Amino acid sequence: MDKLLAETLYYEMVRGRAFEYAAKEHYMQGDISGFLHLDIGQEALSVGAMKAFTKGDVFSTYREHIMALARGISPKAVMAELFGKEAGVSEGKGGSMHLFDPSHFFYGGDAIVGGHLPNAVGCAYARKFRGEEHGVMAVFGDGATNGGAFFESLNIAAAQKLPMLFLCENNEYAIGTKITRVAPFEKQAKKAEPYMPTVEVDGMDVLAVYEAVSEAQHYIQKGHGPIFVEAMTCRYEGHSMSDPNSYRSTQEMALCKARDPIERMKKVLLEQYGMDDDTIESLETKAQNEIDEAVRFAAEAAEPAPEALTAHVFTEGGNHALS
Ligand SMILES: Cc1ncc(C[n+]2csc(CCOP(=O)(O)OP(=O)(O)O)c2C)c(N)n1
Ligand SMILES: [Mg+2]
Numbered sequence: 001m002d003k004l005l006a007e008t009l010y011y012e013m014v015r016g017r018a019f020e021y022a023a024k025e026h027y028m029q030g031d032i033s034g035f036l037h038l039d040i041g042q043e044a045l046s047v048g049a050m051k052a053f054t055k056g057d058v059f060s061t062y063r064e065h066i067m068a069l070a071r072g073i074s075p076k077a078v079m080a081e082l083f084g085k086e087a088g089v090s091e092g093k094g095g096s097m098h099l100f101d102p103s104h105f106f107y108g109g110d111a112i113v114g115g116h117l118p119n120a121v122g123c124a125y126a127r128k129f130r131g132e133e134h135g136v137m138a139v140f141g142d143g144a145t146n147g148g149a150f151f152e153s154l155n156i157a158a159a160q161k162l163p164m165l166f167l168c169e170n171n172e173y174a175i176g177t178k179i180t181r182v183a184p185f186e187k188q189a190k191k192a193e194p195y196m197p198t199v200e201v202d203g204m205d206v207l208a209v210y211e212a213v214s215e216a217q218h219y220i221q222k223g224h225g226p227i228f229v230e231a232m233t234c235r236y237e238g239h240s241m242s243d244p245n246s247y248r249s250t251q252e253m254a255l256c257k258a259r260d261p262i263e264r265m266k267k268v269l270l271e272q273y274g275m276d277d278d279t280i281e282s283l284e285t286k287a288q289n290e291i292d293e294a295v296r297f298a299a300e301a302a303e304p305a306p307e308a309l310t311a312h313v314f315t316e317g318g319n320h321a322l323s
Contacts, residue, residue, distance in 0.1 A: 001207065003273050007283065009051060009206045010265045013043040015287035016066035017262065019075055022291050023065065023082055023096075027241050031299065032082045034095045035111075037063040041236035044261035045169050046070060048209025049139065049231075053165070053217055056135040057105045057127070059120035061169075062097035063235075064109050067139065071106045073099065075294035085301035092304045093312070105134075113174075114144035117153040117166075124162040124226075135163035135220040137213075143174025145188040154226075158195035161225035165216050166192065168230045169203060175239040176247040192228035203231030204259040207268065234259060 020038045027036045039046055043066055050058070050070035060067050068078050073089055081088030082096050090100045098109040107123070110116035120138035127134045144150055145168060157164040168188050172179050180186055189198035197219075201212040209231055216227045234256040238245035245253075269275040 006273055009047055011283050012047040012070045013262050014284050016043045016069055018288050018291040022295050036096050036241045038237045039063050039066045042233045044206035044209055045203040045231045045233050048206040049167055049213045052210045052213035053137045057123050058137050059107050059116040060139045062109055062111055064099055068099040071104050073101050073104050075290055076297040079294040079298040080301045083298040086304040087301040114147040114149040117149050121153045121157050124164045128162055133221055137165040139167045142170040142179045142188050145191055146182055154192055154195045157226040163220040164226035165220055166228045169233050170230055171233045171235045189228055189230040196226045196228055198228040201231050203233030204261045206261055206265050
């Protein structure tokens with residue numbers, strides 16, 4: 001991997017984490033309402049996957065701020081969305097769980113666990129039907145693999161040989177429920193094995209995620225049908241802002257943080273790419289400045305007009321997401 005890309009992956013992870021801490025702070029101050037699910041600890045997965053899946057459509061879960069940023073949506077538009085402002089990426093009406101931007105081929109954020117999977121399959125069907133090269137990536141949690149929509153999606157994607165990349169972010173928890181209490185095994189790829197090839201990757205290693213998703217993208221674009229990638233990861237915060245994370249021991253959290261994806265990549269930059277501490281520090285300062293600016297922008301931005309409340313409720317004209 002060239003140095004510029006390695007540096008970009010680091011920058012995106014640092015910027016993503018800074019975004020999440022700023023969102024947390026402003027949620028606690030009452031500037032952000034509704035639900036807020038933080039992605040701190042899982043940055044390698046969000047950044048590595050988005051940077052690798054360059055051409056194609058992305059459907060994600062509700063823990064998607066960093067994915068949206070790494071996809072190229074501006075921090076200002078994402079922060080303004082969290083603040084419920086008109087300049088937000090979903091015009092302030094979606095909030096944290098519904099960051100939607102067809103111009104970046106990024107279709108949310110979905111509050112229904114696994115609810116986006118059939119939508120992603122429909123999109124993959126449309127791409128194939130039109131003879132287009134784009135593949136579709138759907139990102140979902142370990143908990144989502146216990147739902148019916150997941151199995152239906154695997155089935156139809158495999159039966160129709162659709163260009164679908166199923167990316168499971170296995171952080172071993174669905175809110176406070178350990179995956180092994182509600183599934184018969186730790187690795188959820190087993191559920192996909194009868195349908196398609198499966199790959200496991202260390203979700204705390206951004207380079208490994210990048211490589212695995214790049215290869216999976218090539219695979220689906222060659223018309224082989226779907227593929228399943230499972231990335232083992234770990235979230236540092238509670239499930240959402242209302243979860244104090246009391247079901248995980250101090251020891252479990254320490255083991256989790258010992259795998260920190262940002263520290264790991266920093267070491268790679270220093271030891272393998274010959275980068276010095278000053279350069280790394282200047283990247284970190286630049287990332288923080290970008291987020292501070294996004295917060296200022298969101299705080300000062302206008303509220304949506306009252307008439308906006310009824311817009312986008314029914315289809316107007318022929319606009320749709322696929323383009
Ligand atoms: C269909 C449905 N069932 C239940 C919920 C409540 N719920 C919200 S998040 C969540 C846990 C999902 O866990 P996972 O898929 O592992 O994602 P993670 O939060 O770990 O990223 C549940 C059960 C929901 N939103 N939708
Ligand atoms: Mg989970």
